[in-house]
Amino acid sequence: SQIGKDGYRHFMEKELHEHPVAIGQTLQRVTDPVTRRITLPDFPFNAAELPRATISACGSAYYAGLVGRYWLESLARLPVDIDVASEMRYRAPPQPDQGMALLISQSGETADTLGVLRFLKEAGQKIVSVLNVEHSTMGRESDLVLGMVAGPEISVASTKAFTAQLTVLAALALTFARERGTLDTAAEQELTAALLDLPSRAAEIFSHLEGIRDMARVVAQARDVLYLGRGSCMPIAQEGALKLKEISYIHAEAYAAGELKHGPISLIDQTVPVVAIAPSTILFDKMLSNLQEAKARGGRILAFTDAAGAEKLKDVAEQIVVLPDVDAFVAPILYAIPVQILAYEVALLKGTDVDQPRNLAKSVTVE
Numbered sequence: 591s592q593i594g595k596d597g598y599r600h601f602m603e604k605e606l607h608e609h610p611v612a613i614g615q616t617l618q619r620v621t622d623p624v625t626r627r628i629t630l631p632d633f634p635f636n637a638a639e640l641p642r643a644t645i646s647a648c649g650s651a652y653y654a655g656l657v658g659r660y661w662l663e664s665l666a667r668l669p670v671d672i673d674v675a676s677e678m679r680y681r682a683p684p685q686p687d688q689g690m691a692l693l694i695s696q697s698g699e700t701a702d703t704l705g706v707l708r709f710l711k712e713a714g715q716k717i718v719s720v721l722n723v724e725h726s727t728m729g730r731e732s733d734l735v736l737g738m739v740a741g742p743e744i745s746v747a748s749t750k751a752f753t754a755q756l757t758v759l760a761a762l763a764l765t766f767a768r769e770r771g772t773l774d775t776a777a778e779q780e781l782t783a784a785l786l787d788l789p790s791r792a793a794e795i796f797s798h799l800e801g802i803r804d805m806a807r808v809v810a811q812a813r814d815v816l817y818l819g820r821g822s823c824m825p826i827a828q829e830g831a832l833k834l835k836e837i838s839y840i841h842a843e844a845y846a847a848g849e850l851k852h853g854p855i856s857l858i859d860q861t862v863p864v865v866a867i868a869p870s871t872i873l874f875d876k877m878l879s880n881l882q883e884a885k886a887r888g889g890r891i892l893a894f895t896d897a898a899g900a901e902k903l904k905d906v907a908e909q910i911v912v913l914p915d916v917d918a919f920v921a922p923i924l925y926a927i928p929v930q931i932l933a934y935e936v937a938l939l940k941g942t943d944v945d946q947p948r949n950l951a952k953s954v955t956v957e
């Protein structure tokens with residue numbers, strides 16, 4: 591059937607608005623209707639004995655993988671190796687016996703990711719893939735497919751598939767944590783509740799787009815933009831910088847905020863806006879001092895944070911978008927949404943071809 595824009599100006603705008611539904615449908619798929627516990631299909635291995643996981647993907651899916659690594663390491667205490675698929679394939683790192691390979695792809699057809707899948711299968715790994723298009727080449731060649739339920743994504747730049755990927759990875763980390771005995775029941779319940787609450791929190795973002803549009807007006811004038819994040823939100827800074835580059839053609843770079851002083855701080859002046867992904871987590875105060883350093887060099891700080899963070903940032907940031915309060919666990923999923931909306935709003939101001947950015951393809955089936 592023909593998919594339309596449903597009155598939105600671009601598929602990207604429509605698909606951004608579908609974030610809450612994509613997260614919600616994906617959660618429904620991984621939640622036991624009776625116990626309300628996160629429940630995934632049986633794994634082709636014993637999660638408690640898994641020695642290690644190798645994660646690989648391309649583009650936004652790779653950034654989802656980086657967040658996945660953070661969760662698998664911190665919640666399930668599982669060591670993870672991760673690389674972009676085009677590197678992983680030829681780096682060909684040695685694999686443990688009985689390890690798990692985790693491939694993430696919206697389309698299930700990306701040539702580099704498929705190449706890694708085949709390499710890791712050959713190296714004896716059990717293949718688990720996180721896919722939006724389950725009936726795809728990667729789907730057929732996997733031992734287990736964990737489907738995200740984002741629905742068709744038409745816009746070349748990935749949006750809702752990204753938060754759906756993160757949702758599946760969060761569910762995987764919780765499930766592994768339970769099976770590996772690294773999370774007590776109370777903590778599991780708390781994190782599950784935070785996850786199940788996400789569709790509502792995500793929907794709230796769409797009633798406050800004005801702040802993001804104000805930010806977009808600053809970003810649209812820049813030639814270079816720096817995105818800063820820390821911990822599980824570092825990949826969200828990377829996703830923000832990628833989206834901005836892809837659809838607005840403004841150069842953007844993401845940096846772990848703590849690394850600012852080791853290099854990029856030399857670039858900062860009034861012409862380089864600094865976008866901070868700064869939820870109130872245990873790393874917030876570190877981020878705050880990183881941002882104070884940037885402001886002291888004339889940097890214009892544009893911050894995504896929550897109410898508590900906004901209070902502490904009020905003398906540091908020129909603009910603040912206040913997001914709903916959520917548990918630090920799910921912050922990367924929630925913060926991905928306004929970061930993508932910012933790129934979209936900048937592209938609108940720039941008048942670019944948002945759904946079909948130059949030189950890019952939705953699914954890259956050549957190496």
Ligand code: G6P
Pocket residue numbers: 648649650651694695696697698699700703746747748950951952953954
């Ligand atoms: C292309 C798209 C990106 C996407 C990447 C990986 O570069 O423009 O939005 O993240 O491919 O695609 P996949 O289908 O494997 O997730």
